[in-house]
Amino acid sequence: MLTYVARRLLLLPVVLLGVTVLIFLLMQLMSPYARLALYVSDADQLKQGREGLREMVELLGLDDPVWTQYSRWIGRVLHGDLGWAESARQPVAAAIRRYLPASAELALFAVVPVIVFGIWLGKIAAVHQGRFVDHVTRVAALLGWSIPGFAFAILMLMTFYGGVSWFPPGRLGWAATRIVTSDAFINYTGLHTIDGLLNGNLTVVADALRHLVLPVISLAYVSWALLMRLMRSSMLEALRQDYVVTARSKGLPEREVVDKHAQRNALLPVTTVAGLMVAGLLNGVVVIESVFNFRGLGMFAAEAAVSLDTAAIVGFTLLNGILLVVTNLVVDVLYARLDPRVRLR
């Protein structure tokens, strides 16, 4: 197992390199001037006349051969210098550092119900195939899948904020924001719920949770349907296998047959999709954060895209790529744990 993980870890930088090369090559299709923002750390540098900009392009070597440019750029990226994000009016790296905790909080709260409900309900539905539980679960899942994320989010906002003001948009109310920005409140992680707990300030925790309810539901409800459907069909498939018959005829209790023999095998395809989906939550976050005015990476990306802010878009894409590669690694390791045969190769 350790050798397998070590081998996969060695491959990680190679894959990351591939991702950066591809992103860089795509950018090469743009003119040097459009790429300037990637190399500056201050908006004033871009506010120059034509001559000044041409000099900068010359100085930064944006007309050099691609590989020279790439090695120079990747050096900067490794030093955490991703250029200037005009849409957020701050360096890209600073913006990512600032907004990441908000999105991480949202995604973490959404991932748990997606995975737990998706997999668990899928299993239950398969075990009780054709019965009432199965039908209810399937209808509920289809309902989620049939409402587009943005429409669901807007309906939720219209209902629970516009209709009855139970859950407001934004990340925190005024009172809680004042507490969080005060000196007495120490920001350990940037995740308001966790910081609130660590500071022993329940007002902040309650307020943060109140603002998280709608975005988390909107983000989770749409995704868990896919996992549930897949787990159900995968579990049905596993329950029909010969080894399940063997396990039953050995006299094992049904619980053990289902949880140990069938579930472990059924989880294989589900793991692949669950991993991709967790990484893909960042996509969903873009829409959900924009609807709920939840200031995180997703809103940052949406604003960058709308104002064609190249540096910010590239920064977001890079982060997304890294996240995906890492999730992929985690999935592969989980896969190897679930299926010992994978380790042997």
Place this chain on the structure above:
Amino acid sequence: MLPVVIAGVSVLIFALLQFMSPLSRLAMFVNDPNQLKQGPEQLEAMAEELGLNDPPWVQYGRWIGDVFRGNLGWSESARQPVSEAIRTLLPASVELTLYAAAPIILLGLGLGKLSAVKRDTTLDHGVRVFAIVGWSFPTFVFAILALMIFYGMLNWFPPGRLTIDSMRIVSSDAFRSYTGMHTIDAILNGNGTVLLDALRHLVLPVVSLAYLSCAMLMRLMRSSMLETLNQDYIVTARSKGLSERVVVNKHARRNALLPVTTVAGLMVAGLINGVVVTETVFNYRGLGRFAASAAMQLDIPGVLGFVLFNGVLLVVTNLIVDIMYAFFDPRVRLE
């Protein structure tokens, strides 16, 4: 089962709407914007007349009857009745989705299979990096980059659905609109100019829409195929002396397709979500753009019409997937 789901969608939506005031729900019941341009008293009277203060189940029964008669209310953002907007804009989105579904399924399954069979070769690595890159670009980012590069810099593929010249041909009397899908209509009318122009406008939206989902299917097909190639019946098939081709295509692939079919079906049905983003970025006049502008202007009947329509579409796709599943796996049929 299927009617239950559709009824469920409509009940859920209707229940959510009950939280809003009767006046803001009025637009769902009128066919003409002038009816909404009245003083508050008349609007109150209208709400009373339409029974918007009745108990929810009475209202639901009346509303669902309206929906069945194709009356979905007035969409302020599209400035026409919702059902008419859906009818005129649907062909554009169907065209886009059909062209995107083909590469998603063919490329996703084909490359996934190849990558599993040729595991750890250059081809496998290439396919995997291709998938990771696809999955790491959010659709809207990819779409905007594609537009910036291939329209902004190179001017190869313009946004929109048709250029003005072809638009004139399409709307002229000589050109008959059979389906509303420009590429198919052009072939039926034997008009090469329109066909080429429509295709040229489809390239970018189709690629943006397809890439992400294609990447996911590829990954799933690859791991599912690797899983099947490990099974005992593959060893048996090989030791029977079957050619590798038959082993891979008949014995392994058919079994590997089972989990993939579930996801592929849901994904194709979910394309309509991607369509919203893609159509908005490329200014492609279809259902997705209609939904996006309805959402932004809080045009309730517009959003609702779209959601209901989407629900019906999804339920139908789901049925198709179940039938295909039974086709691939005879055991399902017996139960």
